[in-house]
Amino acid sequence: MLFINLKTIKSAAFGLFIILSACISSCGNSQSGKKKRELISFKPYNGINYSEVSRRQRNGLSFNEYGYQLEPQWKLKFVSDDSISIFSPTKNAFINFPLTRGYDSIFNAARSWLKVRKINKDSITMEILIQQGDSLDVKGTKVFMRFYADNYIKNVLHTDTSILRHPSSKDTSFIRSLSAKANADYTKAFAARQPAIITSKSPLVTVSRRTTKPDILNNFDNSDDYLDPTYDIVIKNAFKDFYYSFTMYIDDKGNLYYGIPLVGFNGDEEREADYIHTSKAVIESYFKFYLNVKPGTTLGMIHSSTVSVHVEGKAKTAAK
Incomplete structure (x- = not known):
């Protein structure tokens, strides 16, 4: 939600200019004589x-x-x-x-x-x-x-x-301070201006990053994509069919840590716990063995950041 608000600052909603014109008119001709x-x-x-x-x-x-x-x-x-x-x-x-x-x-x-x-x-x-x-x-x-x-x-x-x-020297000092905090504690990660890069090192795994299509709704500008870098990952010959969506922390060394699920559970705590447990296992059993990870950077400084992941597992089909 925060990122949505920040984007709103950059591209405010377009519409008819309605700003209480009657009030403005009366203010302009008020008894103050202005x-x-x-x-x-x-x-x-x-x-x-x-x-x-x-x-x-x-x-x-x-x-x-x-x-x-x-x-x-x-x-x-x-x-x-x-x-x-x-x-x-x-x-x-x-x-x-x-x-x-x-x-x-x-x-x-x-x-x-x-x-x-x-x-x-x-x-x-x-x-x-x-x-x-x-x-x-x-x-x-x-x-x-x-x-x-x-x-x-x-x-x-x-x-x-x-x-x-x-960027100014003041910006550089500020990012250096943020990076030091994020690298000491990955949960203090912040968006990397050059996002973390995830690639596959196995023919059984494909990785693609989502990008926003520039159009009139975003002023033909998709430069905000770095705020929430999102990856689709497909794993062939998985132990079963599955589909999970969650965030991950990527620290300055390229290590992966589970963030939060990106689905709702309507208060079903048992289902939520099972979802987190099994999706965490995907990181440990697949990602850490079949993915190359390059940490994100801002102003040339490596630091912890987050990504969103949608991962699909496709079980091996038995030969007929």
């Missing part, structure tokens, strides 16, 4: 190519304690006050999205709600917002996206986005 703030206009910045160079929390970190990385990825260009062009790495092309301007400096584009904190022809700072039902949390997530104009990067900073997007 003028209603006009909608932001992007006209002065139309046609400028901007690249995201950082995405950080208020504490300055781009990682959190669960290993989730706020990765700068966007490239954008305002086309008009109701249209924006955003680059898709998957499509390797800019895709035009409708842009809906809301209250003050808030706008919606590419299934995301954003608030402009600062904008000029050289840079933009925006805060990510979250839509909750029919309303928008205008207090913000305290996650900030920083963009520089491509011309500014090239001709003023004399660098490129790949360098500007490097």
